[in-house]
Amino acid sequence: MQSLPIFVRLQNRPVILIGEGEAADAKRLILERAGADIFGEDGEAALAVIALEDEDEAKAAAARLKARNILVNAVDRPGLCDFTLPAIIDRDPVIVAIGTGGASAGMAKAIRQRLEQLLPARLGAIARRLKDKRADIKAKWPDAAARRRAIDAALDEGGVLDPLAPHVPRDVDSWIDGDDGDHHARHDQLEIIQLRSADPHDLTIGETLLLGRADTLYLAPGVPQTISNRARADAQRVSCAELPEEPAPGLSVFVTVTPLD
Template sequence: MRHLPLFFDLQDRRVVVVGQGPAAARRAALARSAGAEVERLEAGFDDVEAYRGAAAAFVATGDADADATAARAARSAAVPVNVVDRPALCDFIMPAIVDRDDVVVAISTGGAAPVLATVLRQRLEAILPERLGALARLAKSFRAQVGALIAEPPHRRTLWRRLVEGPAAQLVLAGDDAGARRVMLGELDAARRREQDAARRGATPPGIAHIVGAGPGDPDLLTLRAAQLLQEADAILHDDLVPPAILARARRDAELVAVGKRNGRVRWTQAEIDAELVRRVRAGQTVVRLKAGDPFVFGRGGEEVEALRRAGLPVAVVPGITAALGCAASAGIPLTHRRLASAVTFVTARRADGRQDERWPALAAEGHTLAIYMGATEAASVRHRLLAAGASPSTPVAIVENGTRPDERVSTGPLGDLARLVVPPTFRGDAGPILIIVGEVAALAAAAAQPLLAEAS
């Protein structure tokens, strides 16, 4: 993020607009709409005193030399300046704006693609209700009451979400402000009584744990429910394999706690994670246990559900796109194919107790695809076991590192070379999450890449 988005209070402050013509007029009108006192400057662009004390300056002369002169003078007066269509001269840039009264959405591409910002604004204009500002005003009118009557922050957040998504919001958007206020008063009274009842019982109402799949790594592959829960959670207990781009979609004040292990390095044991989930839910928190891929595919989500149920606490599961599906699709590998593979099996190279499962290597027969999780450190053993079970050394394999992410890397070759493919020079010791795909379909990863290579050449 090159530019920090800020909303600047210009009420009753002086703003200098330099130049004539439509662009200068638009900047002047925009500043006035925010309550600024606009001063038009149509000559003497280099007079530093003309800018001194202003909150901001907009320059739109249409002449490159005059624009540069005005920008230097404004900056000499310690006034932030925006120059129309000249981002190199700007201290701040103007976004595309969706204005819904008290609700304002600003979209910027940092000056790189103004048309893209305009297109995004048009899309948002089409989906954001015209009376959204009225909903914001209703919420503002209840802020003091909610703060005084509802002591616990999680309960306040629940009430506010109920306001902006529930019946009161629908009434406001339909134009019935009085009806919305009556509904909100009822919601507030009910929330107050629930909190008082809990205080009399001397117990905090339990929260809830959501065992959520984060998918293989691309934030756009989060389910809608997962994205919603990241915005609702008080705390997010996440695997090390969940990338920062997904954690960035959490609510800004949510507590992020890294748990789990990576390459055998244990930060939290499973028992400690279970206990932490129970402790936080008993304390009334909404907790998201965020797992890479799908929580019920080699994610130990079942154990966490059992621990919460034993404690008598509410728990829900939100599935995610598991690594085998996401990585294979991203690499162009169909896990089943009418001519090549009629079945697919997800396996892990090593069981939780450290022992090897001797059954799955026999599946690497013709017409079967194996998707092997957590196999990077076991590549030599996997190769040996598959060959010993009768697989051909020429069986195609694909190794997908950081599947679906911007730094995805795919390596293909024969099963006989598996150990070499998973280690340097292709994959370093700090490699990302790796999935190994074994079977005839793995050869299609190279086929999928050929058009790109040809195009690049």
């Protein structure tokens, strides 16, 4: 991973924009949508966007800004960029960003256009309702691990809150008030994944879901980092040569590259 994707709140915060024309207008529009206050090069800001056609002028502007410790995005010049602006799918507050590290804006746009067709317009309303009902969700599932598993099950494909299905916000209330989530709150369990290759694309859908939901990941020798990266960032990772006799509470997954006896 060459860049760390982050979402930056720009509401009423200054951003420098240098340039004129179509490229500059496009960047101005997206910055204004994010609520940024836009200034010229003499402004004080942490971020800057350069939309200049002339190569030498763009390089010189980037050098001046970087000398002021300002992070720079230079349109169509990935070598000058400290950050890139991805293609965006906006289902406020749900935002999906597709980036290629500056390799191909066309590819990012093509992926965005396909994903746009998959994501319902009501997606944001569901997210807002989940936020509004956060206290009620916590009250129903006070244990954090049980709460996470209940939410995962509800949002899973075919679940009562499947984000790709045409739900309406009140479905969240029905889910909390009903018993839909209770039978999904698993007790402590240990699952095993035997890798067929080091390529994470060879994982089955079920194996990928297990990695994404695991509370603890037991990694046998030889398991590549590309596989462990598929687990949640906050999942505990434990180097373990053999199947653990007393797994940690919650969902544990033992990943190995060799068959178990």
